[in-house]
Amino acid sequence: MTKPLWIKNASQLVTLASEQQGPRSKEAMSNLGIIENGSIWIENGLIEAVATTEEIKQRYENRLHEAEIFDANHLLVTPGLVDPHTHVVYGGSREREFEMRLEGATYMEIMNAGGGIHATARMTREASEMELFEQTSRRLNSFLQHGVTTIEGKSGYGMDLETELKQLRVMKKLQKEHQIDLVPTFMGAHAVPPEYRGKEEQFVDLLIEEMLPIIAKEKLAEFNDVFCEKGVYTPEQSERILEAGKKYGLIPKIHADEIEPYRGAELAAKVGAISAEHLLKASDHGIEMMAKAGVIACLLPATALYLREEAAKGRKMIDAGVPVAISTDCNPGSSPTTSMPLVMNLACITMRLTPAEALTAATYNAACAINRQDVAGSLEKGKQADIVVWNVKDYRELQYLFGVNHVKSVWKKGVKVVSNE
Numbered sequence: 003m004t005k006p007l008w009i010k011n012a013s014q015l016v017t018l019a020s021e022q023q024g025p026r027s028k029e030a031m032s033n034l035g036i037i038e039n040g041s042i043w044i045e046n047g048l049i050e051a052v053a054t055t056e057e058i059k060q061r062y063e064n065r066l067h068e069a070e071i072f073d074a075n076h077l078l079v080t081p082g083l084v085d086p087h088t089h090v091v092y093g094g095s096r097e098r099e100f101e102m103r104l105e106g107a108t109y110m111e112i113m114n115a116g117g118g119i120h121a122t123a124r125m126t127r128e129a130s131e132m133e134l135f136e137q138t139s140r141r142l143n144s145f146l147q148h149g150v151t152t153i154e155g156k157s158g159y160g161m162d163l164e165t166e167l168k169q170l171r172v173m174k175k176l177q178k179e180h181q182i183d184l185v186p187t188f189m190g191a192h193a194v195p196p197e198y199r200g201k202e203e204q205f206v207d208l209l210i211e212e213m214l215p216i217i218a219k220e221k222l223a224e225f226n227d228v229f230c231e232k233g234v235y236t237p238e239q240s241e242r243i244l245e246a247g248k249k250y251g252l253i254p255k256i257h258a259d260e261i262e263p264y265r266g267a268e269l270a271a272k273v274g275a276i277s278a279e280h281l282l283k284a285s286d287h288g289i290e291m292m293a294k295a296g297v298i299a300c301l302l303p304a305t306a307l308y309l310r311e312e313a314a315k316g317r318k319m320i321d322a323g324v325p326v327a328i329s330t331d332c333n334p335g336s337s338p339t340t341s342m343p344l345v346m347n348l349a350c351i352t353m354r355l356t357p358a359e360a361l362t363a364a365t366y367n368a369a370c371a372i373n374r375q376d377v378a379g380s381l382e383k384g385k386q387a388d389i390v391v392w393n394v395k396d397y398r399e400l401q402y403l404f405g406v407n408h409v410k411s412v413w414k415k416g417v418k419v420v421s422n423e
């Protein structure tokens with residue numbers, strides 16, 4: 003039994019607690035459940051009570067002497083941030099492509115010429131499991147430094163069985179050995195491997211008949227994702243892959259309508275995807291269908307900025323009743339960042355989310371997008387004590403004072419993992 007932990011004197015304790023279950027949309031995204039001068043009592047890594055400092059003091063009067071006490075000193079306290087979309091396991095880097103894009107090449111031109119995802123696939127195939135483990139581990143440390151305590155990670159830089167398994171096994175090892183919670187997604191359909199150009203259907207067959215059964219048998223993934231995009235996988239091929247994954251218990255996710263409108267949002271609703279990603283070019287009809295089906299829009303404003311594209315219509319989606327989550331999309335090509343605070347800021351500036359909506363999108367709704375809403379995303383009794391103390395007093399300052407890492411301390415399951423004091 004570890005000592006109880008008491009975090010007291012938060013200027014604002016942003017709990018995001020709510021009676022409502024499931025992803026939040028419309029006005030519900032603005033209810034942060036703030037407790038002024040708040041306090042949290044933690045036992046064995048789990049939240050036991052959330053209330054004002056005075057209430058907790060009275061309730062635990064007889065046990066205060068045995069607790070470890072952290073005085074937040076009138077600073078902001080929030081749940082650990084959740085990043086529901088990353089490609090964090092990869093080899094090599096692509097800084098030359100960054101220059102090429104500044105010189106005028108587009109993301110798809112680079113990819114079709116054998117760069118982009120293909121370049122990272124080559125470097126990931128060459129990297130040993132140990133190298134991938136170490137490189138990814140460093141990135142996960144950086145996520146923690148930015149207040150992120152749970153992330154999703156995708157395979158997809160192999161697109162052959164061996165390398166896809168290597169990426170997923172690295173994630174499995176990291177789940178055991180790294181403090182961050184890492185939720186695995188299989189994304190064998192991230193690009194069409196060069197050897198299958200013009201024979202896409204054969205690759206889809208291989209993915210369905212050979213890769214999915216092994217991944218399911220070894221329990222290496224919870225979600226199944228597809229890059230549904232013109233020149234990559236068609237909506238029909240994407241549907242086949244996602245429906246096949248469902249038979250193995252893998253929940254569908256879709257990279258949809260990123261570069262061109264391609265009925266990706268519509269497909270997400272049709273297959274009952276938990277989330278649809280990017281959506282820069284999603285149609286109004288697709289947005290409407292997502293709202294009806296309750297598909298979470300996982301928006302990636304750092305990627306849009308990095309590719310110098312117009313951001314997704316986040317404001318419009320929330321107003322239309324789509325629950326919105328946000329993410330770094332951490333990857334070596336279109337968004338090499340681990341900063342969710344930056345993403346919250348961009349969500350406000352480029353998609354006109356309010357600071358409260360951006361915080362909901364980076365915590366509770368993000369947890370819903372990876373099925374972790376029962377353990378993460380809000381500060382409520384029984385949930386993991388994943389907590390961030392920030393060097394600001396008001397939650398709006400997180401988005402307002404941009405480009406600065408305001409993290410002071412981070413706890414993961416009640417254990418302090420970052421201390422910038």
Ligand SMILES: N=CN[C@@H](CCC(=O)O)C(=O)O
Binds near residue numbers: 122257260305
């Ligand atoms: N768009 C497809 N996949 C990734 C990018 C991967 C890469 O460029 O390496 C994304 O979500 O942005």
Ligand SMILES: [Zn+2]
Binds near residue numbers: 087
């Ligand atoms: Zn992605």
